[in-house]
Amino acid sequence: MGTMRENGRRYAATLLSLLAWSWPFAAQAQTDLTVLDRDMAGPRAQVLVLGTIHLRTLPAGFNPAALDGLLDRLAAFKPEIITIETENGEECDLAARHPARYGADYCASTAAAQAATGLDAPAAMAQVDKLLKTWPAQATPGQRRRLAALFLASYDRASAYVQWLQLPAGERRAGDGLDAALLEQLQQLGKRKDESYQIAARLAARLGLARVHAVDNHTGDRIDVPDIKAFVRSIEAAWAAGGAEMRAHEKQDDVLALAPDLLPLYRVINAPGRLRARAEGNVHASMRAKSKEGYPQIWVAGWEIRNLRMVANVRETFRERPGARVLAFVGATHKPWFDSWLGQLQGVDIVDVDQVLK
Template sequence: MMRTIMAIVAAGLAAVAVQAAGPGFDPRALKAVAGPPNEVMVLGTPHLSGWPKDFDAKALGPLIDRLAAWKPQSIAVESLSGLQCDALRRAPFRYAETVETYCWDATPARQATGLDVPAATAEVERRLAAWPERPTASDRRHMAALFLAAEDQGSALVQWLRLDGADRHAGDGLDTVLVARLETLRQRRNEEFLIAAPLAARLGLERLEPMDDHSADRPYRNAEEEKAAGAAIMKAWDNAATARRKAADAALQSGIKTGAGVLALYRAYNAPEQAQTIYDSDFGAALKEPSPERFGRGYAGYWEVRNLRMAANIRDVFAAAPGQRMLVIVGASHKFYLQAYLDMMHDVRLVDTDAVLR
């Protein structure tokens, strides 16, 4: 009996010790660096692809004006790099749906330039390393073609927008198919093409930084499992926080026909109190859903891995060129996770969006 009691007490003390243990190291407290710090502002955004077809992109003007006034030196966007898409294509058993959904097929650009994604990516880096102070229109058309071959459509559009209207024509690696593609991107309702690329062109930047990551994607084992997981997570999402979130979003969406209304929406999406609302309505609810398969916990695990890898991609840009100011434009549900992860890094300092958007 005494041995049993002692074993129970020891197990209890061990459990308390485990619960009380912390990481023992906090990178957030160690941010002393030589030279200017890396500054990052994470702008949470709705996905503009879901906005009404009659939305006038001119209403984004006041938002872009404020972002431009902050003068970011790089702009990261929620899209996959060509190199990741190239890697995902090599494992169709796991990533076929991901590639179909998130990767542009650069076959037209490969045919026009003769370069596949890795070769085009290498050529982009080589040319940018020796980029002239005053590139010609021919330089920019060729760079746009290379970016398309590298599956970096946002950066290709930046080069296209930096050309005078009369210089936006075929030539230097751009054929009529690629020109048509670039003109399509100019009008596409997507935050990368309507906000990030015009802002980069206005600031005199040469490219965007794709930082999304879908390497944590994995298909369900069969249709039955997919259906069951979808039902479990949808049930978890049916909660009071989701109802409040939808009501607030509907009210904000009603004002997006004007620049003032767009600004009001972005201020609300980036307000600190949104973090808890998003968690309660989505990931927190999923973590507590009671299916025997723990579908919600699998979903939340995927979400954390994706955000960690996105944060690593952002940090990688800073590591290559320390001491810069970066704007990250990302879906609003990612914003607060990215801020939390980035704030743990020694050489990253967060900038409050409220001060910029006010």
């Protein structure tokens, strides 16, 4: 009996020793979060991330008709929610209240819209939310003018332009909160070389959507370093050393950008090889760059924070709409991060952009 007890003690001691030895490895084991929705009830969200060029870089003679083929393909996807790479009203209002941190020109001024509507940005945003809860399938011109004015007062110019585009030509006039100054703003928006207006807003209006959703965020990538000029030089040197393939691609893209149809350009910049080269040229080059201050690695941290917050903002647009069809416009360099992180979310499928654009 004593021998059995002794053997039992030895076994217990050995087991405890093994557990103690293996615990650090067990603690490092990660739960696969991507399979938690394997038995999901109901439809899954379909998210299409379209990497875009910034249209402001195109020549002065740019013709918006060059985007018609792209718009046709995207309309066929039938998105119910469209997001754009610009700051939302809450972020702009936050920045306006903290000029010492974010500067005085973080977002375009809403002074003219506030004067026309009598509402500051938070009040205008509250009115927008209230109106959209009961927004009719066939809004009247007066309702559209009112909503456009409120969007302008909310820092949401792209959504204001969505409403403007859905007004009959004869109804694009002052009234219901729109005055001469705001009419001028809306007319000028239509002339801007900006994908938020020329692609996203035009598509939203074509599909009868009430708005687009701004999801960009720069609150986490405003780098605080002692020598900002040295920081910029360090980043540019890293990119110059590691971005040869990306620069060669950009030269090819510049040629495609001059074509009367930009659909081939969008097919190319969204191709997996192009996206890999952008990621390598920007982030991998920065991570391996040597810097006493660690400046390139600091830049990557800011880049990741920005992308994480943008992805969270995209997710928020369909939080209450499981199974929604979502189209996210973002600069092509961001697309790999969007695809990867949005693809890890529960109940979300990433749509193959090549299948949409082919």
